[in-house]
Amino acid sequence: MRATAIGLLAAVAASASAADTSTECSEGLHMIVARGTGEDEGPGATAMLAEEVVERIPGSSFEGLDYPATLTDPDYDESVAEGDEALRKRLRDYAEACPDSKMAVLGYSQGAHVSTDVLCGGPGGDFGNADPLPKDFIESNVVAIVLFGDPSHLANATYNKGTSKKDGIFERDDVSACEALGDRIVSYCDTGDVYCDSGSNRTVHSLYIERYGDDVVEFIADRYESAEGKKGPETSASRPTPSSSGAGATSSATTNTDTPSATDGGEEGAATEAGDDDDAAAGLVPGLGLAGMLAFGVVMALM
Numbered sequence: 390m391r392a393t394a395i396g397l398l399a400a401v402a403a404s405a406s407a408a409d410t411s412t413e414c415s416e417g418l419h420m421i422v423a424r425g426t427g428e429d430e431g432p433g434a435t436a437m438l439a440e441e442v443v444e445r446i447p448g449s450s451f452e453g454l455d456y457p458a459t460l461t462d463p464d465y466d467e468s469v470a471e472g473d474e475a476l477r478k479r480l481r482d483y484a485e486a487c488p489d490s491k492m493a494v495l496g497y498s499q500g501a502h503v504s505t506d507v508l509c510g511g512p513g514g515d516f517g518n519a520d521p522l523p524k525d526f527i528e529s530n531v532v533a534i535v536l537f538g539d540p541s542h543l544a545n546a547t548y549n550k551g552t553s554k555k556d557g558i559f560e561r562d563d564v565s566a567c568e569a570l571g572d573r574i575v576s577y578c579d580t581g582d583v584y585c586d587s588g589s590n591r592t593v594h595s596l597y598i599e600r601y602g603d604d605v606v607e608f609i610a611d612r613y614e615s616a617e618g619k620k621g622p623e624t625s626a627s628r629p630t631p632s633s634s635g636a637g638a639t640s641s642a643t644t645n646t647d648t649p650s651a652t653d654g655g656e657e658g659a660a661t662e663a664g665d666d667d668d669a670a671a672g673l674v675p676g677l678g679l680a681g682m683l684a685f686g687v688v689m690a691l692m
């Protein structure tokens with residue numbers, strides 16, 4: 390067991406500056422965040438939420454899904470397919486390395502499309518049909534799934550939140566596998582969103598974290614706490630894990646650290662960047678606070 394733990398730590402150290410392939414086990418919740426099209430590598434604007442969850446659930450961590458998140462190079466459908474593979478593998482690898490650690494999946498825009506492919510299957514049409522992960526696997530390992538502005542949104546899915554009454558531009562053929570996951574999944578889409586609601590207002594697509602962030606943090610914390618409560622301390626202690634045997638590897642590690650922490654300030658200036666050149670906006674990010682990140686979302690969380 391100790392050798393396993395040391396091996397894992399070595400693997401973590403070796404990959405620390407590479408992609409998000411760490412198998413360090415979280416003592417709290419581990420979040421996998423799939424960013425929207427055009428956002429810089431890493432978790433994107435949703436990092437703000439993930440950081441709040443880390444504060445709320447001690448020992449939690451998050452990583453950005455390593456996938457292209459592009460519209461044209463590679464093309465959107467290929468980027469989604471790569472994202473599907475990456476997310477499926479990451480969920481499986483983490484669950485195998487950390488059987489006692491719970492996960493959540495957060496997806497924005499294209500990242501929501503990827504997340505629903507892997508968790509619901511589909512979406513059908515030009516995208517073909519991705520196989521969903523088995524329901525048993527999801528129920529034992531993933532406590533919460535949060536989607537924002539999903540282009541594959543289906544208007545009458547039972548887990549929808551927000552004001553949208555319309556399908557997205559790539560509406561999913563069949564969401565029964567997601568509906569079977571019950572109250573662990575929520576999908577936010579508001580009227581007018583160009584992607585999830587087939588609307589004409591780009592701004593709406595960028596407002597989910599601002600509008601619903603507090604609700605989402607509560608939702609994730611509730612889901613996590615009820616899952617931990619059901620499991621109970623005895624059960625937990627009887628299942629040894631790499632993290633419980635070695636060297637305290639798990640203290641609230643955030644595996645992707647190149648995201649600015651959410652602080653106030655940077656409001657003016659940032660807001661005026663919306664709609665401007667993406668690279669210019671991306672260059673501003675490290676200096677931006679919470680308000681700046683929200684404005685950044687306006688620019689970058691485009692499908």
Ligand SMILES: *[C@@H]1O[C@H](CO)[C@@H](O)[C@H](O)[C@H]1NC(C)=O
Binds near residue numbers: 546547
């Ligand atoms: C949603 O609509 C589709 C097609 O109109 C229908 O087959 C499905 O049963 C509906 N689902 C719900 C939850 O109403």
Ligand SMILES: *[C@@H]1O[C@H](CO)[C@@H](O)[C@H](O)[C@H]1NC(C)=O
Binds near residue numbers: 581591592593
């Ligand atoms: C787009 O949505 C935003 C946020 O709801 C709103 O403030 C704005 O007026 C809308 N723009 C148009 C053209 O409807």
